[in-house]
Amino acid sequence: MTGIQCCPHIVSFKEAHGLEPFKITQKWLVHCSTPEARQVRARSCTCKVCNSYSGRLHTCLHCIYFGCYERHHIHQHAQDTNHYLAMDLSYGQTYCFHCQDYIYDKQVEQIAQHEWRKVCKFNGWSETLLSTLPYWEPTGVELESLRLNPKRRKIAADSYVGLRGLVNLGNTCFMNCILQAFVHTPMLRDYFLAERHECEKDQCLVCEMTTLFQKFYAGERTAYVPFRLLHLVWTNARHLAGYEQQDAHEFLIAALDLLHQHLSASSDMVNNNNNNKIITGRPSTSSTENSISREDVNGVDDDSNGSSGNPCGCIIDQIFTGGWQSDVTCQRCSGVSTTIDPFWDISLDLPGSMSSPWHCMSPTQTAAPGLAPTIGTVNVTSEQRPMSLKDCLNRFTRPEHLGSAAKIKCSRCHSYQESTKQLTLNKLPIVLCFHLKRFEHTNKSRRKIATYISFPMDLDMSPFMASRRSVNTRDENTVDDALKENKYSLFAVVNHLGSLQSGHYSVFVRQHRDQWFQCNDATILKATIPDVMQSEAYLLFYHKQYIDYD
Amino acid sequence: MAEYNEKKSRDGQMRAAINQQLVETGEREKLKELLRMRLSECGWRDQLKQICKEIVRERGLEHVTVDDLIQEITPQARQLVPDSIKKELLHRIRTFLAQQANL
Ligand SMILES: [Zn+2]
Ligand SMILES: [Zn+2]
Ligand SMILES: [Zn+2]
Ligand SMILES: [Zn+2]
Ligand SMILES: [Zn+2]
Ligand SMILES: [Zn+2]
Numbered sequence: 287m288t289g290i291q292c293c294p295h296i297v298s299f300k301e302a303h304g305l306e307p308f309k310i311t312q313k314w315l316v317h318c319s320t321p322e323a324r325q326v327r328a329r330s331c332t333c334k335v336c337n338s339y340s341g342r343l344h345t346c347l348h349c350i351y352f353g354c355y356e357r358h359h360i361h362q363h364a365q366d367t368n369h370y371l372a373m374d375l376s377y378g379q380t381y382c383f384h385c386q387d388y389i390y391d392k393q394v395e396q397i398a399q400h401e402w403r404k405v406c407k408f409n410g411w412s413e414t415l416l417s418t419l420p421y422w423e424p425t426g427v428e429l430e431s432l433r434l435n436p437k438r439r440k441i442a443a444d445s446y447v448g449l450r451g452l453v454n455l456g457n458t459c460f461m462n463c464i465l466q467a468f469v470h471t472p473m474l475r476d477y478f479l480a481e482r483h484e485c486e487k488d489q490c491l492v493c494e495m496t497t498l499f500q501k502f503y504a505g506e507r508t509a510y511v512p513f514r515l516l517h518l519v520w521t522n523a524r525h526l527a528g529y530e531q532q533d534a535h536e537f538l539i540a541a542l543d544l545l546h547q548h549l550s551a552s553s554d555m556v557n558n559n560n561n562n563k564i565i566t567g568r569p570s571t572s573s574t575e576n577s578i579s580r581e582d583v584n585g586v587d588d589d590s591n592g593s594s595g596n597p598c599g600c601i602i603d604q605i606f607t608g609g610w611q612s613d614v615t616c617q618r619c620s621g622v623s624t625t626i627d628p629f630w631d632i633s634l635d636l637p638g639s640m641s642s643p644w645h646c647m648s649p650t651q652t653a654a655p656g657l658a659p660t661i662g663t664v665n666v667t668s669e670q671r672p673m674s675l676k677d678c679l680n681r682f683t684r685p686e687h688l689g690s691a692a693k694i695k696c697s698r699c700h701s702y703q704e705s706t707k708q709l710t711l712n713k714l715p716i717v718l719c720f721h722l723k724r725f726e727h728t729n730k731s732r733r734k735i736a737t738y739i740s741f742p743m744d745l746d747m748s749p750f751m752a753s754r755r756s757v758n759t760r761d762e763n764t765v766d767d768a769l770k771e772n773k774y775s776l777f778a779v780v781n782h783l784g785s786l787q788s789g790h791y792s793v794f795v796r797q798h799r800d801q802w803f804q805c806n807d808a809t810i811l812k813a814t815i816p817d818v819m820q821s822e823a824y825l826l827f828y829h830k831q832y833i834d835y836d
Numbered sequence: 837m838a839e840y841n842e843k844k845s846r847d848g849q850m851r852a853a854i855n856q857q858l859v860e861t862g863e864r865e866k867l868k869e870l871l872r873m874r875l876s877e878c879g880w881r882d883q884l885k886q887i888c889k890e891i892v893r894e895r896g897l898e899h900v901t902v903d904d905l906i907q908e909i910t911p912q913a914r915q916l917v918p919d920s921i922k923k924e925l926l927h928r929i930r931t932f933l934a935q936q937a938n939l
Pocket of ligand 6: 619696700
């Protein structure tokens with residue numbers, strides 16, 4: 287016998303009173319989706335005996351009565367009146383005083399689900415992405431597969447599940463390291479393992495990724511052969527085809543772009559688009575008219591920066607899309623024109639770069655938070671600490687004078703003027719990828735910059751936020767808020783070892799809270815935190831510590 | 837003593853007014869949802885499920901009631917809620933109250 291459907295009392299209750307008492311209670315008191323209902327709930331729901339609104343308030347389903355559970359006032363009512371069914375007002379569970387237990391009834395659950403959906407809709411909560419439904423009712427297919435697979439696995443804190451090597455198919459370490467980083471991205475894992483993507487196409491990259499995630503989490507130990515995936519990448523991104531070493535960063539961007547394209551073309555998006563609140567912060571003000579792209583300013587920049595497609599709200603956009611705000615200030619009238627551009631990663635120049643030399647930037651110059659770094663500080667200390675990721679970010683977001691060669695038409699005074707440009711972050715993605723530009727292509731040669739760049743385990747992006755930089759938002763509250771909301775944790779580091787010609791990629795990934803592993807194609811080794819932090823990083827993956835569901 | 841009682845009843849009235857405001861605006865529902873998500877994110881939910889399962893396994897399903905379970909795990913459950921989550925909720929409530937003109 288299962289615990290379900292064993293209360294005969296609810297059956298007789300329904301025979302006598304129907305479902306109306308459940309419906310009314312759910313709609314007006316438990317899952318209030320209208321202002322009227324909330325008002326009723328706010329004004330009427332207190333314990334009739336002790337006047338408290340806490341203490342697990344229950345309502346009688348036979349009459350209008352409220353009593354708390356903790357001090358047994360609802361019990362008292364049941365005893366006095368023989369009203370045996372009550373409903374918990376926090377979660378809408380039905381309690382039977384004869385059975386002395388909470389009970390389950392399919393019809394009642396359905397009513398609850400129905401009202402809960404209305405609450406989600408009212409608040410703009412996504413049912414699909416966040417799986418906010420408090421009740422999971424397995425479908426026929428799910429029940430069948432639970433029956434067929436009776437073995438349940440509990441993932442312990444030291445489990446190796448999710449760790450699996452990838453066979454090198456001939457210089458494909460550039461792909462393997464990115465796939466490992468994807469597999470260890472918590473939100474991507476949740477998406478793919480939940481099989482949110484429904485499709486009947488024969489050759490679909492998203493389907494292939496789903497397979498990859500399943501193969502990784504199925505618990506097998508032998509290295510996986512990502513042959514079909516490689517084949518799909520080759521046919522879809524011609525520039526990555528062939529058995530020669532490719533750039534891992536290029537692969538990352540191509541993979542994100544292909545996944546995004548497949549997803550926005552597939553039917554998944556139909557029900558995703560209007561549901562997901564997470565993406566509504568999306569920049570829409572972007573106008574190409576006044577916008578100068580980073581490429582124009584920084585000179586050579588050959589990476590297609592992910593903005594090839596417009597954000598469509600697919601899982602890739604939800605996780606990886608952030609927004610740059612570019613403020614161009616006219617030197618004559620001080621008019622500011624602002625443009626916002628989506629990005630999937632942040633490409634940073636390194637010291638030693640020839641195309642973008644780092645004069646006058648000292649690593650000791652740590653800008654006070656919230657202040658734009660000053661340009662032209664001289665190197666004061668003799669003792670040099672290594673350049674850090676923050677130094678690179680400071681440099682990238684400093685105000686930059688666009689010389690007389692780059693005059694732009696000011697939209698306010700309508701003349702061609704010299705101007706100052708500053709980049710700040712307008713929207714932070716859930717996963718923040720940094721690309722340290724170690725490979726430099728000039729027309730004569732390609733070279734690698736092997737400088738060590740330090741990077742933190744926990745990264746606070748607050749100093750680089752647009753809201754932080756504007757003058758009037760520096761009161762305590764916003765600072766406090768920003769500190770929490772803009773924090774990231776490192777979870778994957780891609781390294782390029784060796785020279786440009788005979789190089790090799792490997793990746794450190796984080797498993798559970800603080801365990802690190804180095805994935806080197808088919809080999810996986812346990813790594814220490816110093817191993818990770820002292821490595822010569824090429825790509826850094828950070829995950830947001832707090833995900834705002836609003 | 838009278839003064840103390842007066843203060844206590846004023847506090848109680850204030851608390852009730854705040855609660856009413858939270859419910860009427862829908863903020864309470866949002867906070868509840870946020871809390872639910874945070875608790876499952878950090879593993880609290882799984883941890884408690886495990887603790888409950890162990891209690892039930894130890895004593896047998898027939899000998900454990902919901903009331904026993906609640907009484908037994910509540911202190912531990914409260915303690916296991918990470919400080920960061922408590923702080924976040926407190927902050928949200930403060931921010932909300934600061935925006936309410938009629939309190
Ligand atoms: Zn019963
Ligand atoms: Zn009471
Ligand atoms: Zn009653
Ligand atoms: Zn597909
Ligand atoms: Zn997309
Ligand atoms: Zn102007």
